[in-house]
Amino acid sequence: xxxxACSRTNGPIxxxxxxxxxxSFRQWLATTMTATAMLLGGCAGIASLPANRLLVENALVFPxxxxxxxxxxxYLLVASDGTIARVGEGRPAADLRAARxxxxxxxxxxxxxxxxxxxxxxxxxxxxxxxxxxxxWMAQLYGKVTPGLDAAQLYRxxxxxxxxxxxxxxxxxxxxxxxxxxxxxxxxxxxxxxxTHSGMRVLHGFNVxxxxxxxxxEDAKERLRAFLQWAGEQRGSGRYLGTVIAGxxxxxxxxxxxxxxxxxxxxxxxxxQQHYLEAPGLVSAERARYRWLKEFGVVxxxxxxxxxxxxxxxxxxxxxxxxxxxSWNPLSNGRLGSGTPDIPAYRAQGLRIGMGVDGExxxxxxxxxxxMRAGLYQIRANRQSASVLSAFDVLRMHTLGSAEVLGVxxxxxxxxxxxxxxFLLVDAKGFQPYKDPYAALVFAxxxxxxxGVFVDGEQxxxxxxxxxxxxxxxxxxxxAGKQP
Ligand SMILES: [Zn+2]
Numbered sequence: 001x002x003x004x005a006c007s008r009t010n011g012p013i014x015x016x017x018x019x020x021x022x023x024s025f026r027q028w029l030a031t032t033m034t035a036t037a038m039l040l041g042g043c044a045g046i047a048s049l050p051a052n053r054l055l056v057e058n059a060l061v062f063p064x065x066x067x068x069x070x071x072x073x074x075y076l077l078v079a080s081d082g083t084i085a086r087v088g089e090g091r092p093a094a095d096l097r098a099a100r101x102x103x104x105x106x107x108x109x110x111x112x113x114x115x116x117x118x119x120x121x122x123x124x125x126x127x128x129x130x131x132x133x134x135x136x137w138m139a140q141l142y143g144k145v146t147p148g149l150d151a152a153q154l155y156r157x158x159x160x161x162x163x164x165x166x167x168x169x170x171x172x173x174x175x176x177x178x179x180x181x182x183x184x185x186x187x188x189x190x191x192x193x194x195x196t197h198s199g200m201r202v203l204h205g206f207n208v209x210x211x212x213x214x215x216x217x218e219d220a221k222e223r224l225r226a227f228l229q230w231a232g233e234q235r236g237s238g239r240y241l242g243t244v245i246a247g248x249x250x251x252x253x254x255x256x257x258x259x260x261x262x263x264x265x266x267x268x269x270x271x272x273q274q275h276y277l278e279a280p281g282l283v284s285a286e287r288a289r290y291r292w293l294k295e296f297g298v299v300x301x302x303x304x305x306x307x308x309x310x311x312x313x314x315x316x317x318x319x320x321x322x323x324x325x326x327s328w329n330p331l332s333n334g335r336l337g338s339g340t341p342d343i344p345a346y347r348a349q350g351l352r353i354g355m356g357v358d359g360e361x362x363x364x365x366x367x368x369x370x371x372m373r374a375g376l377y378q379i380r381a382n383r384q385s386a387s388v389l390s391a392f393d394v395l396r397m398h399t400l401g402s403a404e405v406l407g408v409x410x411x412x413x414x415x416x417x418x419x420x421x422x423f424l425l426v427d428a429k430g431f432q433p434y435k436d437p438y439a440a441l442v443f444a445x446x447x448x449x450x451x452g453v454f455v456d457g458e459q460x461x462x463x464x465x466x467x468x469x470x471x472x473x474x475x476x477x478x479x480a481g482k483q484p
Contacts, residue, residue, distance in 0.1 A: 052085060052098035054078040054421070054457045059104035060428065060437065063087055063415040064111050064399045071437045076109060078421040082238070082456030087415050104425055107451060108441065110395075111415050112171025112422035113368040114402035117273065117306050117327035117356025119176045120161030120195060120202075121154050125361035133337045134279035141361050146178055154178065155190040155478035161359075162198035163466060164366045168447045170357065171422040171455050172201040172403070172412050174273060174327070176246045179207045183219070188227050190478035196239035199460040199468065201422070203406055204231065205246030205273060208261055217260040224264055230484070238420070238456065241408050247274030247298075253285075255292045262296035271302045271407060273327065277315075278307035278338050290315060299324060304405055306356075308346075309339045316349050325352035325405035328397065330375030331363035340378045344388050354402030355394070368398050369446050376442065391442035421457035424450055
């Protein structure tokens, strides 16, 4: 008789018995040890080695891994630490064990979406300024609504926005925060906590605030230094992926804003996502400010343009050459009448492109499926060509492409061994593919087809409802008078 100990991929117990007379002993042993393993939380209790967290099998797997372009029927094994231990074709080995097992027959398994550009706090403002371009829309939202929001309200709004993202299959987002009148850093801390408490992963977009006589570059630097020190202590959950400058310099006539943001990038080694060339009415003024981006050394691999609807060909060329990226936000660009960036031309130049759902005040559903369709169909209609951009292209841009632009493709964005086990299970009963599964998924699927959302291999949403960590009651750490 041989009893092998647990291993990382074998799970709680493997017992083989060569002598038939030991059959009853084997049965007793297997029953006893399995029960013990369950009582002790899996393999760890017996052999001090962790059990696998989850095994999903019989799914149609879309790895979005450059090494594996074609979907296949297979399985995903999640290790005890929440990373992907294996993505395999066909059936898993018979002796693979995991604390939880899901038979995903008839379901499609894809990486969690990544939104390269979100404003989570805008969750309560769907439908606002419904007939306004960006300028009129900003006058309502930022002119009338934002100044009245305190830290507790921003916590609640951000948390709600993050929950909408998760329910709709977005497991990682870049979050542009707002600061309002706060100079203490409390609203920054509350917005990061709200996002991570939801269970999603987030890159925190740090809003510098308008530089003027009352808010100097030194004030901004000190607030950022203190925030980074505090935020570094939040990494333990794995939900906080880092801080990026939420650049706004191109909105201002005075170069002080862009100069300050560039200085903070250099001082702290941070990336910068800069809203740029979104609204047609602001094109000439914003193009004239481009020289500041170059003069202050911003155009480089640490720059991500947000929107980038109306650049000159030279700007696209220089961005691509410098290794900069962009976030494409088609739902918002369509709703606000901003225009359609010439994505095929940008791709031909080699520009790195991710996709974002923007805020729910301008793209009123944080819905990656609608976002992919809106973008793909705008491009095809404008170019009068159905072959100019593919279903695969937009799915890639909203997963691995966004992760690349944000610099987190080593962690999320595709299903590959060692990455975080962030993924969706989609019920595919309504849209069996005709030849191309990517086309069926991108053209026909919607958030209503999402059966489950997983972060670290833990289920955060099931059947369109929050579960697990995402369902944890709001601890309201940002009420008046409370820390942080
Ligand atoms: Zn935005």
